[in-house]
Amino acid sequence: MQKAFMDQAAGAYAGLTKPRRRLWQAGLALALIALGASTAGWSWLRLRAPAMPSSVVTGNGRIEAEHVNISAKTAGRVVEVLVEEGALVTQGQVLARIDTAELEAQGRKAQSEIRRAQQFLNEAEAAVRQYESEVVLAEQQLSRTTQLAAKGYSAKQTLDQRTSAKASADAALSAARAKVAQAKEAIGSARAENERIETSIVDATLVAPRTGRIEYRVAEPGEVVASGGTVVTLLDVSNVYMTVFLPTGLVGKLAIGTEARILLDAFPDLAIPARVTFVAAKAQFTPKEVETKSEREKLMFRVKVTVDPELVKKNIEKVRTGLPGVAYIKLDSETPWPAKLQSRLTQQ
Numbered sequence: 628m629q630k631a632f633m634d635q636a637a638g639a640y641a642g643l644t645k646p647r648r649r650l651w652q653a654g655l656a657l658a659l660i661a662l663g664a665s666t667a668g669w670s671w672l673r674l675r676a677p678a679m680p681s682s683v684v685t686g687n688g689r690i691e692a693e694h695v696n697i698s699a700k701t702a703g704r705v706v707e708v709l710v711e712e713g714a715l716v717t718q719g720q721v722l723a724r725i726d727t728a729e730l731e732a733q734g735r736k737a738q739s740e741i742r743r744a745q746q747f748l749n750e751a752e753a754a755v756r757q758y759e760s761e762v763v764l765a766e767q768q769l770s771r772t773t774q775l776a777a778k779g780y781s782a783k784q785t786l787d788q789r790t791s792a793k794a795s796a797d798a799a800l801s802a803a804r805a806k807v808a809q810a811k812e813a814i815g816s817a818r819a820e821n822e823r824i825e826t827s828i829v830d831a832t833l834v835a836p837r838t839g840r841i842e843y844r845v846a847e848p849g850e851v852v853a854s855g856g857t858v859v860t861l862l863d864v865s866n867v868y869m870t871v872f873l874p875t876g877l878v879g880k881l882a883i884g885t886e887a888r889i890l891l892d893a894f895p896d897l898a899i900p901a902r903v904t905f906v907a908a909k910a911q912f913t914p915k916e917v918e919t920k921s922e923r924e925k926l927m928f929r930v931k932v933t934v935d936p937e938l939v940k941k942n943i944e945k946v947r948t949g950l951p952g953v954a955y956i957k958l959d960s961e962t963p964w965p966a967k968l969q970s971r972l973t974q975q
Contacts (some may be wrong), residue, residue, distance in 0.1 A: 659858040682959035683968075686871025686930065690891065693863040699725050700830040702854045705846050710859065712844055715944065716835045721860045723846075725760040725831040730824055737821035744817050747811030755807055758800035838943065839863045844908065867934045868904065871954045872927035880958045881906055887932045888968040891952035898970040902937060903956060905931035908935045932956065938972060 679685070699705075702876035703725040710722050769789040839861040846858045869889055873881070885903040903911070911925040932954045939946060955968055 634940075651688065677954070679965060680959075680962055682957060682962045683965075684873060684877050684956050684958060686873055686954050686956070688869040688871045688932075688948075688952065688954055690948050690952065691868055691870060692839070692946075692948045693866050694842070695836060695863055696857040697722055697835070697859045697861055698832050698855050699833070699852045699858045700854065701725070701730070701827050702852065703727070703729070703831065704851050705848050705858060707848050708844055708846070708859065710841045712841050714841045715864075716839060716841060716861070717763060718835055718837050720835045720863075721832055722835055722841075723833040725852070726859075727828045727831045727835070730828050730831065733829065734821060734824040737817055737824055740817035741814060741821060744810055744813035748807060748814060751803060751806035751810050754803040755800065758796060758803045762793070762796040762800050764798040765789070766916040769793045773854070789812075824899075833858055835861060837861075837863055838865050840946070840948075860952040862948055864948070865936060865939055865942055867939050867946055867948070869901070869932045869934075869952065869954050871930050871932060872955075873930050874927055875910060877958070878906060881930065881956065886957050886960065888955040888957075888964065889932065889934065889952055889972070890955070890968070891950045893950050893952075896970065898968045898973050899934055901932045901934045901954070904933040905929075930956070946966045 628679065706724045706726050708715055708723045716722065769786075769792070772781050772786050772789040776783065776786045842860040842862050844859055846852050846856065852858060856896075881903055883903060883906065887901040887903060889899040889901050891897070891899070907929040910928055
């Protein structure tokens with residue numbers, strides 16, 4: 628049959644004109660090239676794709692990390708930004724500074740209020756001591772006059788005067804004591820305001836709340852930022868994960884802590900150990916990045932696969948976010964991982 632087909636083809640070729648023969652030859656060459664490329668591609672896929680047991684499910688995703696906005700607590704002008712985009716910073720490292728001239732002026736005013744309130748307190752306490760002595764004197768005079776009046780040696784008018792003087796002294800003492808309380812409240816208020824300003828001055832120096840990598844410099848020196856305005860953004864590379872989407876039938880078998888592996892396109896032979904740390908409570912549509920329309924129309928569950936934090940800590944200089952790859956999740960803990968998903972990282 629093959630010989631007959633070849634004879635027919637040869638006969639047809641012999642009957643073609645010279646221009647048509649050239650077209651026929653070009654078409655045959657393209658067909659052979661396409662066939663060869665298809666065969667080679669299929670062979671490459673067979674070599675690259677690891678044979679996975681049915682208990683291992685996969686999902687495509689990218690390496691991600693938590694974003695932290697480093698923001699100014701109070702409005703002000705950015706004096707300096709001390710880090711560049713992509714720089715790895717450690718917890719407590721100074722990232723930027725906000726101008727504190729206005730806050731420092733407010734601090735001096737608050738300290739002046741403290742001194743003024745302290746002076747007022749001193750005067751009020753002196754007045755209290757004065758009125759306390761006057762009350763003692765008024766009590767003594769009233770006591771003597773009362774005794775004399777009882778024996779008929781003092782006029783009633785004098786007794787009334789001593790009684791009134793005692794009441795006036797008591798009232799003056801009460802007023803002086805109230806001023807002491809007011810002065811103490813003023814001192815407390817002024818000190819609290821001063822502490823608030825000092826805290827704001829400290830907060831004007833922006834530091835890294837955790838170890839991470841600078842993603843963006845949002846503000847530059849000389850720019851004025853509002854209260855809460857972001858100056859730089861930080862990626863917390865100590866918490867690295869990949870988000871994948873899995874269908875209902877598979878998600879029902881997942882548990883938090885399920886063992887996983889991640890293979891990145893940039894490092895296809897380096898299996899990264901990870902575990903499932905989050906499974907969405909509700910199904911949702913897959914993200915727009917999914918290529919086919921049929922997959923976007925399916926309801927999927929978001930699953931978070933987090934890389935071992937200790938491993939990340941040891942290799943923090945090499946951590947890069949945004950790298951695409953595939954997460955492999957093992958539903959059956961008894962089934963061993965295929966050799967393709969074993970590497971020096973999984974054995975550490």
